Amino acid sequence: MSEADEGRRSAEDYETPGHGGRIPDIISLVKDSYADLRPAERRVADVVLDDVKFAVDASNAALAEKAGVSEPTVTRFCRAIGCDGVRDFKLKLAQSLVVGQLYLSKPPAPSPDNGMPFWGAVFGEARRALDEAERQLDPAELAEASELIAKARQVTVFGLGGSSSALAQETQYRLFRYGVTVSAHSDPYLMRMTASTLKPNDLVIAISATGRTREVIEAVELAKHYRANAICVTAPDTDLSRICDVRLTVAVPEYPDTLKPTASRFAFLAVIDLMAVAAGYRLDAPARETLRRIKYTIQLHRAGKEMEPLGD
DSSP states (O other): OOHHHHHOOOGGGGEEEETTEEEEOHHHHHHHHGGGSOHHHHHHHHHHHHOHHHHHHSOHHHHHHHHTSOHHHHHHHHHHTTOSSHHHHHHHHHHHHHHHGGGGSOOOOOOTTTSOTTHHHHHHHHHHHHHHHHHHOOHHHHHHHHHHHHHOSOEEEEEOSTTHHHHHHHHHHHHHTTTOOEEEEOOHHHHHHHHTTOOTTOEEEEEESSSOOHHHHHHHHHHHHTTOEEEEEEOSSSHHHHHOSEEEEOOOOOOSOTTSOOTHHHHHHHHHHHHHHHHHHHHOHHHHHHHHHHHHHHHHHSOOOTTSOTTO
């Protein structure tokens, strides 16, 4: 086997399990095989990567014409990246386009103000997310959530993934300052193990941006089986929201810029702050005493102003 052949990976190397079968990531395959392609084949690859939708819809002749190569060269390109031929390549390319079309779009033009096209999107989406949270949240549900937190023997927070796990940790940081016995978990096995130890008067707070994360839903169902209460911070009308006692739900449509962080976390952070503050007001004197003790300890450890963030 030649060095070039060793560098070329078959489509099966990129296949990942999915609903209804295995879908090869043919776009990644083209990119990773690019250095091993012949110059004429690279011109075909350039056309494909520049406009994937055109490559899916175009005939073999149109693709060859745009790349400035012969039709047999297009066929050789398809076989060079592990496809049976043009038809097989088009099918796999169409599948990749369905899965990730949003991530193949061209970036927005730079803003004339500061040269940063994302500036307005980040600040604007953060403001919109907070507005949506204020508009959609049910004060009655928030009040009920504060009651459950205040009377809970212990609180366990579940969140899985890059955003929800961080929000779960943030919930722990918000609540322990009021003297609440609270822990956060983002490992699926620990979530199940912890859920199986819960008892009546214990509480689970489950956080999920989609409300469809199976591991979180199953952990909450297990906690409910052992008669623990459950609060969710999630999207409305989801599998997770339907199994919880209190539903703190917000729907925030995402801005179509894949490089920008999700805006829903701003809304969920506002929900977590509201829930924590409501619990603090419900606990009242014990919460204030715990905060005083924390502030006293921090001030002794490091001098600072009275109104600085508690614990930085």
